[in-house]
Amino acid sequence: xxxxxxxxxxxxxxxxxxxxxxxxxxxxxxxxxxxxxxxxxxxxxxxxxxxxxxxxxxxxxxxxxxxxxxxxxxxxxxxxxxxxxxxxxxxxxxxxxxxxxxxxxxxxxxxxxxxxxxxxxxxxxxxxxxxxxxxxxxxxxxxxxxxxxxxxxxxxxxxxxxxxxxxxxxxxxxxxxxxxxxxxxxxxxxxxxxxxxxxxxxxxxxxxxxxxxxxxxxxxxxxxxxxxxxxxxxxxxxxxxxxxxxxxxxxxxxxxxxxxxxxxxxxxxxxxx
Numbered sequence: 520x521x522x523x524x525x526x527x528x529x530x531x532x533x534x535x536x537x538x539x540x541x542x543x544x545x546x547x548x549x550x551x552x553x554x555x556x557x558x559x560x561x562x563x564x565x566x567x568x569x570x571x572x573x574x575x576x577x578x579x580x581x582x583x584x585x586x587x588x589x590x591x592x593x594x595x596x597x598x599x600x601x602x603x604x605x606x607x608x609x610x611x612x613x614x615x616x617x618x619x620x621x622x623x624x625x626x627x628x629x630x631x632x633x634x635x636x637x638x639x640x641x642x643x644x645x646x647x648x649x650x651x652x653x654x655x656x657x658x659x660x661x662x663x664x665x666x667x668x669x670x671x672x673x674x675x676x677x678x679x680x681x682x683x684x685x686x687x688x689x690x691x692x693x694x695x696x697x698x699x700x701x702x703x704x705x706x707x708x709x710x711x712x713x714x715x716x717x718x719x720x721x722x723x724x725x726x727x728x729x730x731x732x733x734x735x736x737x738x739x740x741x742x743x744x745x746x747x748x749x750x751x752x753x754x755x756x757x758x759x760x761x762x763x764x765x766x767x768x769x770x771x772x773x774x775x776x777x778x779x780x781x782x783x784x785x786x787x788x789x790x791x792x
Contacts, residue, residue, distance in 0.1 A: 675787050689752035
């Protein structure tokens, strides 16, 4: 019997997760926009969020931060000790626990290259979550690429590096000939990303892993999509978000370290604790 996983929210990341895990897990999804779940294959569609909650032991919340409280309040009285995995940027496990009570909560920060299994997902666990729950979640997100377990106080920094990083990669690469992308990424950008990650508190080992996965994942994602880096960049940089804050610094001639610090400041401003 395949383990059942439910996903509420079927936008870009909800779809990416569902597609990457559907071969190994029985996936149920729900999105309020029925057009998003039309004609999908190998994935079950729930009638509504409560119907989904009643079907699965693990729920991934893949809704936008602005819709998050509505969904939490909708499902709250129907939960029965499910494992809750949130991928909403900036929303802490403590915030979710305040609303849902003593439930097992994990916060995950995947990035865009997860769509093709080349992403990196940073994970941290909440107060009531076991090590077993964390290992289960790590195994689940290993289907999207690499995983890195962090303390919660480093998750905003992860947003600034690996979450927004594909946008920075595009910014650096978009005016270079495609046949130079790979060598430039390996020789120039990975060291720069690694230094930037260390500047906001990651260990040398963590910084190296985040830098390599983010840079090379972005490279392979753009190459395989056939899209121009410019288009890919603006699919990541949402208005008022962390990526946009960092890109503004780069456009003014700032360094990557300065840009990443701007992204971290914006991530902290947007966070709910």
